[in-house]
Amino acid sequence: MLKNVSSLERMLLVSVSFTMLLLLTRIIYTKELVYGFYIWNTFLAVLPLLFSRSLIRQNRFNLRALLLLACWLAFFPNAPYIITDLFHYSEKPPVPKWFDLLLVTSAAWNGLLLGIVSLTQIEQFLSGYLRDRWLKISVIFSFLLCGYGVYIGRYLRFNSWDAVTAPQKLLYTLSLHIFRPQEHMMMWAFTFLFGTMFGIVYFTLKQFNTKLINT
Numbered sequence: 001m002l003k004n005v006s007s008l009e010r011m012l013l014v015s016v017s018f019t020m021l022l023l024l025t026r027i028i029y030t031k032e033l034v035y036g037f038y039i040w041n042t043f044l045a046v047l048p049l050l051f052s053r054s055l056i057r058q059n060r061f062n063l064r065a066l067l068l069l070a071c072w073l074a075f076f077p078n079a080p081y082i083i084t085d086l087f088h089y090s091e092k093p094p095v096p097k098w099f100d101l102l103l104v105t106s107a108a109w110n111g112l113l114l115g116i117v118s119l120t121q122i123e124q125f126l127s128g129y130l131r132d133r134w135l136k137i138s139v140i141f142s143f144l145l146c147g148y149g150v151y152i153g154r155y156l157r158f159n160s161w162d163a164v165t166a167p168q169k170l171l172y173t174l175s176l177h178i179f180r181p182q183e184h185m186m187m188w189a190f191t192f193l194f195g196t197m198f199g200i201v202y203f204t205l206k207q208f209n210t211k212l213i214n215t
Contacts, residue, residue, distance in 0.1 A: 012049075012113060016042060019106040026095055026103065034092055035100070038107050041085060044078035044160070045114045051075065052121035061129050072122060074160045076142070077149025079118065080198055082111025084154045115146070116202050140199065147195030148177075151187055 005013070023038055051072035058065045089104045091097045123139055130138065152158040152173065162170050177184050 008117065009053075012110075012117065015106070015113065016046070016110050019103065019110055022099070022103045022106065026099070030095060035088070035103060037088075038082075038085070038103075041078070041082050042107065042110060044075065045082055045111050047075040048072050048079055048118040049114050049121075052118040052125075056121045056125045058125070065125075069122070072118065073142075073145070074163050076115065076118065077146050077153060078160060079111045079115030080146055080194075081150045081153050083108045084150060112198075112201065115198070116205060119202065120206070139202075143195035143199040143202070144191060145195075146198055147191040147193070148187075150194055151190045155187075155190075 019038065019042070023035055026035065027033060051068050055065060055068040055072065058068070086104055086108055089100060092100060119139070119142060122142075123135065126138060127135055156173065158170060158173070177187055181188060
């Protein structure tokens with residue numbers, strides 16, 4: 001099975017395993033499930049990578065590819081969402097503060113990387129069907145969708161399943177944000193700034209990788 005896993009995916013596995021090992025150590029030591037939510041949140045963050053990984057193995061844009069793309073889009077914000085779990089960080093004796101700092105920052109790093117790698121794979125797939133201009137627009141638009149998804153997940157407590165289980169509520173909320181933007185300036189500010197931050201990291205890592213290849 002590992003033969004089909006790239007070296008980058010192996011490093012992602014190592015990174016996620018490191019965070020889970022820290023969490024397991026904490027649970028065993030304290031016999032408490034503080035930060036236990038990272039197990040579920042990390043699972044959700046891995047899903048967009050699984051969808052994008054399956055998508056780039058498609059040799060044509062058919063119904064299956066469209067469904068994989070839709071599933072990826074629905075779950076994509078779950079990866080960078082983990083960054084906002086930093087809000088839960090505080091000193092929680094008897095565990096040393098530095099230990100929990102390693103736990104939450106490594107988890108945030110995992111979420112950021114999982115999101116970036118999955119988006120890279122989506123961009124790779126779409127590059128065979130879109131012109132460069134529209135491809136760049138699609139990628140930039142995904143940054144904003146990511147920021148919006150993180151906002152409604154963190155502050156309005158929506159989740160990816162609501163696209164199926166509560167579509168009317170989700171669409172109603174979306175319509176309010178679009179048609180009454182002046183009443184939701186905090187949401188738009190978060191969406192734009194979070195999307196910008198993610199975009200900066202995304203393009204920086206792409207440039208970094210390109211420079212290494214061309215060196």
